[in-house]
Amino acid sequence: MLEPERIVRLEDAAVVVLDQRCLPDEEVDLVCRSSAEVAEAIRTLAVRGAPAIGIAAAYGYALAARTGEDLDAATATLAASRPTAVNLSWALGEMRRWEGDPAERARQIHADEVERCRAMSGHAATLLQPGTRALTHCNAGGLATGGYGTAVGALRAAWEQGLLEHVLVDETRPLLQGARLTAWELEEAGIPHTVIADSAAGLMMASGEVDAVLTGADRIAANGDTANKIGTYTLAVLAAHHGISFYVVAPSSTVDLATPSGEGIPIEERAGEELTARFAARNPAFDVTPADLIAAIVTEHGVHCAPYADSLAAAVEV
Numbered sequence: 001m002l003e004p005e006r007i008v009r010l011e012d013a014a015v016v017v018l019d020q021r022c023l024p025d026e027e028v029d030l031v032c033r034s035s036a037e038v039a040e041a042i043r044t045l046a047v048r049g050a051p052a053i054g055i056a057a058a059y060g061y062a063l064a065a066r067t068g069e070d071l072d073a074a075t076a077t078l079a080a081s082r083p084t085a086v087n088l089s090w091a092l093g094e095m096r097r098w099e100g101d102p103a104e105r106a107r108q109i110h111a112d113e114v115e116r117c118r119a120m121s122g123h124a125a126t127l128l129q130p131g132t133r134a135l136t137h138c139n140a141g142g143l144a145t146g147g148y149g150t151a152v153g154a155l156r157a158a159w160e161q162g163l164l165e166h167v168l169v170d171e172t173r174p175l176l177q178g179a180r181l182t183a184w185e186l187e188e189a190g191i192p193h194t195v196i197a198d199s200a201a202g203l204m205m206a207s208g209e210v211d212a213v214l215t216g217a218d219r220i221a222a223n224g225d226t227a228n229k230i231g232t233y234t235l236a237v238l239a240a241h242h243g244i245s246f247y248v249v250a251p252s253s254t255v256d257l258a259t260p261s262g263e264g265i266p267i268e269e270r271a272g273e274e275l276t277a278r279f280a281a282r283n284p285a286f287d288v289t290p291a292d293l294i295a296a297i298v299t300e301h302g303v304h305c306a307p308y309a310d311s312l313a314a315a316v317e318v
């Protein structure tokens, strides 16, 4: 497993991220020397995944404080880098409230996120039966969280407990976070896996090759509606049709009590060129899975079942 500081860290005059655009072919460090450069690394997906975005923004803020940038401007630039993952504004809010050394708070946010991942992964593994063949989408592993992972963390924990047989990995069009990043992380962990085209998931479910679907989340509304990588909603509908449990694994920093339902979640629309440089294209990067398609939401505090409102609120207010 990659060490947390290998994924993202604060140095004396820079935030350094492992450039996820180059993986799995090359391990390249991207050195960001200002909050604007950190924001650009987030916007261009050099660092990505909801908790990792929040951690990078916290380090970006700490860098800005250290180098004497205008902190209101730095906050605004970082906050505008991506719209859907609420961890970004959550982490910046934590940094703004902190009255001590910003670097210390940013490192604490990072350590806490990794700890949350370990806790939720243990809880999520209790939902799986021995011999589970799981399916996952996008990358909700160590890379996306600054270490260990949410949905992939749960698969890691299940594997260590002898509960997991195999993982189907959606390639996750258009930027292939599954085929590049999740497959790489599972390979490193020695977990048996196979990459499939996103559109093959229905066939796999219909032919009885999927026992459970586990994904991460970018924002969970107060009622449990959940935004995650585009294609997640499709999977949840397919899972419901085939009677397969669909689980969301995410930290409390991804729960947004200020957004009552999925309708209020901003959906990032990325450049059409990520799909095709020749034709007109639409490229929504996330979709919203309604709470009633989710069998359980797992946070570091445990397994939450419908109705989610009270139990998620309690998890955030702990």
Ligand code: MRU
Pocket: 048, 049, 050, 051, 085, 137, 138, 139, 140, 141, 144, 145, 149, 150, 151, 177, 215, 216, 217, 218, 228, 229, 230, 285
């Ligand atoms: O566009 P990305 O790669 O940042 O999207 C990431 C996802 O959708 C992840 O599933 C989500 O952030 C959960 S990460 C633990």
